[in-house]
Amino acid sequence: MRLPRPGAPPDPLMNRFRKIAASIVLALLLSVLLLAFVFSDIAGVSSALRMAGSDATVSRIGGVQAGPFHFGGTQIKGREVREEFSRQYERFNQQFRGQLTNEAALAMGLHVQAMRSLEERALFDRAIADAGIVVTDAQLRAAIEREPVFQADGRFSPALFRSILQQNRIPEALYLQDRRREMAANQLVGVMMEGTHVPAPIRDALFRFRREQRIAETLTLEAARMPDPPQPTDEQLAAFYETVKSRFQIAERRSLSFVMVEESDALELVNVTEDQLKQAFDERLARYARPEKRAVDQVVVAEEDKAKAIAAAVAAGKSLEDASKEVLQRDGAVIGLGSIEQRELPPDLAKAIFALKEAGAVPPVKSPLGWHVARVTKIEPGENPSFESLKPRIEADLRKELASEVLGRLVGEFDRELGRADNIDAAAEATKLKLRKVDSVDQRGFDANSRPAVAGEAAADMLGTSWSLAEGKTSSVKELRSGAFYAVRVDKVTPASTPALETVKAQVVVAWIEAERRKAAETQAKSIVDKLGAVTDLNTQAQALRLTIKTSRAVSRGDRDEANGLTSAAVAALFKLKPGEAVVVPAAGVATIVRLKEVVAADPVKEAAELQRLDRDLDAVTARSMRDAYVQLLEKRYGVVRDPQALATVFRSGEVLQ
Numbered sequence: 001m002r003l004p005r006p007g008a009p010p011d012p013l014m015n016r017f018r019k020i021a022a023s024i025v026l027a028l029l030l031s032v033l034l035l036a037f038v039f040s041d042i043a044g045v046s047s048a049l050r051m052a053g054s055d056a057t058v059s060r061i062g063g064v065q066a067g068p069f070h071f072g073g074t075q076i077k078g079r080e081v082r083e084e085f086s087r088q089y090e091r092f093n094q095q096f097r098g099q100l101t102n103e104a105a106l107a108m109g110l111h112v113q114a115m116r117s118l119e120e121r122a123l124f125d126r127a128i129a130d131a132g133i134v135v136t137d138a139q140l141r142a143a144i145e146r147e148p149v150f151q152a153d154g155r156f157s158p159a160l161f162r163s164i165l166q167q168n169r170i171p172e173a174l175y176l177q178d179r180r181r182e183m184a185a186n187q188l189v190g191v192m193m194e195g196t197h198v199p200a201p202i203r204d205a206l207f208r209f210r211r212e213q214r215i216a217e218t219l220t221l222e223a224a225r226m227p228d229p230p231q232p233t234d235e236q237l238a239a240f241y242e243t244v245k246s247r248f249q250i251a252e253r254r255s256l257s258f259v260m261v262e263e264s265d266a267l268e269l270v271n272v273t274e275d276q277l278k279q280a281f282d283e284r285l286a287r288y289a290r291p292e293k294r295a296v297d298q299v300v301v302a303e304e305d306k307a308k309a310i311a312a313a314v315a316a317g318k319s320l321e322d323a324s325k326e327v328l329q330r331d332g333a334v335i336g337l338g339s340i341e342q343r344e345l346p347p348d349l350a351k352a353i354f355a356l357k358e359a360g361a362v363p364p365v366k367s368p369l370g371w372h373v374a375r376v377t378k379i380e381p382g383e384n385p386s387f388e389s390l391k392p393r394i395e396a397d398l399r400k401e402l403a404s405e406v407l408g409r410l411v412g413e414f415d416r417e418l419g420r421a422d423n424i425d426a427a428a429e430a431t432k433l434k435l436r437k438v439d440s441v442d443q444r445g446f447d448a449n450s451r452p453a454v455a456g457e458a459a460a461d462m463l464g465t466s467w468s469l470a471e472g473k474t475s476s477v478k479e480l481r482s483g484a485f486y487a488v489r490v491d492k493v494t495p496a497s498t499p500a501l502e503t504v505k506a507q508v509v510v511a512w513i514e515a516e517r518r519k520a521a522e523t524q525a526k527s528i529v530d531k532l533g534a535v536t537d538l539n540t541q542a543q544a545l546r547l548t549i550k551t552s553r554a555v556s557r558g559d560r561d562e563a564n565g566l567t568s569a570a571v572a573a574l575f576k577l578k579p580g581e582a583v584v585v586p587a588a589g590v591a592t593i594v595r596l597k598e599v600v601a602a603d604p605v606k607e608a609a610e611l612q613r614l615d616r617d618l619d620a621v622t623a624r625s626m627r628d629a630y631v632q633l634l635e636k637r638y639g640v641v642r643d644p645q646a647l648a649t650v651f652r653s654g655e656v657l658q
Contacts, residue, residue, distance in 0.1 A: 058076055058115055158298070180368075254491075308364055414431045
């Protein structure tokens, strides 16, 4: 290759090549910078979208993670979790007799359970698809028809089937989907489940242990009836005080400065305009509207030719009852579904029924349950409520949502100012938030006069945080699930102290007398127990003390019969005794002699029904444990990524039970 000689003019072709190369490098550099900007800001964008009320992704199963981006896999959205939460909430609320509040359900973690349920379904769907397992419509229909809960007079009842689903607020399409998944999952994990039966010897031993009962005789000696002891000497009182001085300790107290903003504070900052209300009404009308309903009767048959024959007879002028009786040769085939919404029916059947312009017959439609020949007897048009009728409700909802956004903005601003100034006073002044102060409160929030100085969920959390800080230190900004936030500084710590004996001598003397009486009651009770059998019996001792022996009912482990002297501690002691043996069980202000009168052994033969129930329960627990272990394996195989912040935001919007 010939090199250009020094001083030669530049080659035009090489100059052009250099310009093109420089342009390419510049374009690549700009692309990298743009991607870096997007990747660095995407978390903030996602957070902003969540705060704006978008349907956040709370969990992802499978797919590929590339920085903050996630490609492929299954996404579980906030609205799905809210709907599942609502279904589970209604079932739990029935058990609580309608007393379960939304806040209590969230505290129980029901929203997390709802998300985990959806994750489990998605994981099994992936595993079932990978294994190539298919459940046909015929298999699904046969399994449902075999369910005893859906049978009337020994036969499957479509009316009972739909009635049960409606009572539990489960759309039929969702039930069919879940049941199909369950059947496929049973094929997937069936081999594991076959070996989960608990062996009979272990089951029987557990049954006898659980079902064994015991009857006791009790004699209670009250400390208050014991004679007064002599006044203690100074030495006795000092020695006693050393053992109980923690009862007289003066609790640690702290003086605090804090900023706390709760939803009620944010609500005061929210103004809702008429235009905002009208916009929200337009966006949410579908949520508040009453959907169209149709009164439907139907006949369900397995064979297509019979369905067509019934439809033809109806088209010829016969009633659905007469047509079905003629073709099926039996009465009672027509099932009334009542007034139902479109979403409560399988998709194809719903489409056909709600396509009718007026009441009348519907041509045969196939679903996983068979062939349906339906009749619409009444159409109830849907209703869209007016703006004025919904205005108070929409305003309350909108104010709550906007308050959540205000809280999010305030916590961000205050956090930045606190980080910049490192001074809670300056941060409060910069953000125009109130700095509050409380003096000398204990860890429960009570002041020196035993009156509550601060109260509420946020205050309780703040007190816990403040007790972890040294004097003069300030916490970081803490955000609670409710959206409230706070930061606290410990201005002064007054350590816990033990008062001198002389300052509390009168109270210590009272405590000493009570302790001596308890000792006397226990000593007398132990003396009686030591004499039982060889010297005397319990009846003789009771008569001498003018006390009454009580006989308990038969109790099992974990049971109580406090009316007859059997506390939890007494029952535990009772099950360690042999027949005829006795023991002293001290309690608050009493000493109770507990004597084992009789052992009522469990009988698996006589209690066969209980034994079978235990057998089923043990198998169910073991199978559930195996299933949970398999779900954990699937989580590792496919990968599950959760977003706790998104989940918390979803359940902060106040729309959970709409």
